[in-house]
Amino acid sequence: MANAVPSFRKPRVKRAQNAELALGALLAVMLIGIAALIEKFAIAPVEGMTVLAQVTQAALGDGPLFYLVQFSTVVLLALAANTSFGGLPVLAQLLAGDNNLPHFFALRADRHVHRYGIAFLTVTSAALLVASGGAMNLLVPLFAIGVFVGFTLSQAGMVKHWVVDRPAGWRWRAALNGFGALLTLVAAVVVTVSKFTEGGWLIMVALPVMVLAMQWVNRSYTRIGLRLELGRTPTPPRPRRSLVVVPVHAVNRLTRESLTAALSLGDRVVAVNVTHPEDEPDGRRFVEDWERWHPDVELVRLFDAHRRLDEPLVDYLKQVPEAHVFVLIAEVEPERSWQRVLQNQRGAVLARALRRRTDAVVCRMRFRVGARTAGAA
Structure with missing residues (x-):
């Protein structure tokens, strides 16, 4: 009662x-x-x-x-x-x-x-x-x-x-x-x-x-x-130079939408491509497609002999000069819930590793198939 x-x-x-x-x-x-x-x-x-x-x-x-x-x-x-x-x-x-x-x-x-x-x-x-x-x-x-x-x-x-x-x-x-x-x-x-x-x-x-x-x-x-200084009035916000890192593996509409969002977020945008040394032919084709597309975005290629996605990117983020770093991970949002099992979960694995091992702000952008716009989550 x-x-x-x-x-x-x-x-x-x-x-x-x-x-x-x-x-x-x-x-x-x-x-x-x-x-x-x-x-x-x-x-x-x-x-x-x-x-x-x-x-x-x-x-x-x-x-x-x-x-x-x-x-x-x-x-x-x-x-x-x-x-x-x-x-x-x-x-x-x-x-x-x-x-x-x-x-x-x-x-x-x-x-x-x-x-x-x-x-x-x-x-x-x-x-x-x-x-x-x-x-x-x-x-x-x-x-x-x-x-x-x-x-x-x-x-x-x-x-x-x-x-x-x-x-x-x-x-x-x-x-x-x-x-x-x-x-x-x-x-x-x-x-x-x-x-x-x-x-x-x-x-x-x-x-x-x-x-x-x-x-x-x-x-x-x-x-x-x-840590959040609850109950205290914080200092006024000031702009800081920021870097937006976008992992990419192909030239397609998903890459375009993610880079468009990244250019709106930060002062400097870097596209990062992680490949295995044995996949160099695929890597060269990707570079050719990238140069043909010419998005005016810096491309950084990273190589890992163990086919890991997170380790090379974590090491790269530790070397960048910017203190404020965003990592924008583009993913496909399926039309049906059951279609999630068809995804490779690359974004989830990468986001989990980055949140645990870096101070970067991780943004997972969900791209809706069939829609004209993409939403960030």
């Missing part, structure tokens, strides 16, 4: 408080009623039948009402599972906003849902089901412990909130939340100890790992922020 406050209509906080009170009242009435029926009919756990089913059978018999209650239970459980898909992505968004989770958890899809949070929860839930073999007796303790730990942390946080802000009536509010935190903490300890060998140990391992992982993410974003 707390995570879903932004989903309520205004006044959101008041409506969420009313909904929380109604939910608590309903839960209390149902729990007391079920406990009274369990005592009345002397229900005890048995193999192959839930306690709720036994209570329903004792109260309503084996007729249609029994199956109606069972079906309603399944629907309610499905809604309860859906609640996680509505709440956890929102919580992940808040944590991502505080730099405790990767920022893509804060992104929303076209339908305003947090697709990455939903996808993460889906994969994690499926992995738990597969790992447990679908045995609910192993998963229920995990759920129970997680709930009590969450309640304990949230109520302890409210105690801190009341003590720090000290609004009117803060003492009794802090006492109420503190008492609730104590009760849920005792419940968490009892369930963890009693169910430790039945899966409770997983929570004991997972919680510290999650906290350490979020701390690592936060420290990483802090370091990135320092």
Whole structure:
């Protein structure tokens, strides 16, 4: 309920408080009623039948009402599972906003849902089901412990909130939340100890790992922020002399478009052709085509005995005098997604190596087949 406050209509906080009170009242009435029926009919756990089913059978018999209650239970459980898909992505968004989770958890899809949070929860839930073999007796303790730990942390946080802000009536509010935190903490300890060998140990391992992982993410974003000088006004931008390097292997429309884009980007443009010494006849034909085309762009030929594309280009970039270097890699954008398997992936390999081993700005220009213009990505 707390995570879903932004989903309520205004006044959101008041409506969420009313909904929380109604939910608590309903839960209390149902729990007391079920406990009274369990005592009345002397229900005890048995193999192959839930306690709720036994209570329903004792109260309503084996007729249609029994199956109606069972079906309603399944629907309610499905809604309860859906609640996680509505709440956890929102919580992940808040944590991502505080730099405790990767920022893509804060992104929303076209339908305003947090697709990455939903996808993460889906994969994690499926992995738990597969790992447990679908045995609910192993998963229920995990759920129970997680709930009590969450309640304990949230109520302890409210105690801190009341003590720090000290609004009117803060003492009794802090006492109420503190008492609730104590009760849920005792419940968490009892369930963890009693169910430790039945899966409770997983929570004991997972919680510290999650906290350490979020701390690592936060420290990483802090370091990135320092390097980007976030929160500081940078000096005004000034133009710098730049070099644009364009790997080429043939004279065609793709080469023309890439060089056109390069001439618009930098002060000096160099076309680089990497060949193997044994492919010298093909290299000579390329040079002849280049001279016949005469694009007024400097051509540099590099040779590598091991047929590598990245190593010669990396060595060349280390020798250029310009400090600001762009590498523009032209690629064909296929009309169909499946046609990507037909590509040689030369651009992806080259871009990965350049980003890892040089300070050059790598631009991958996607040339759409059949289109009149090319787009950069």
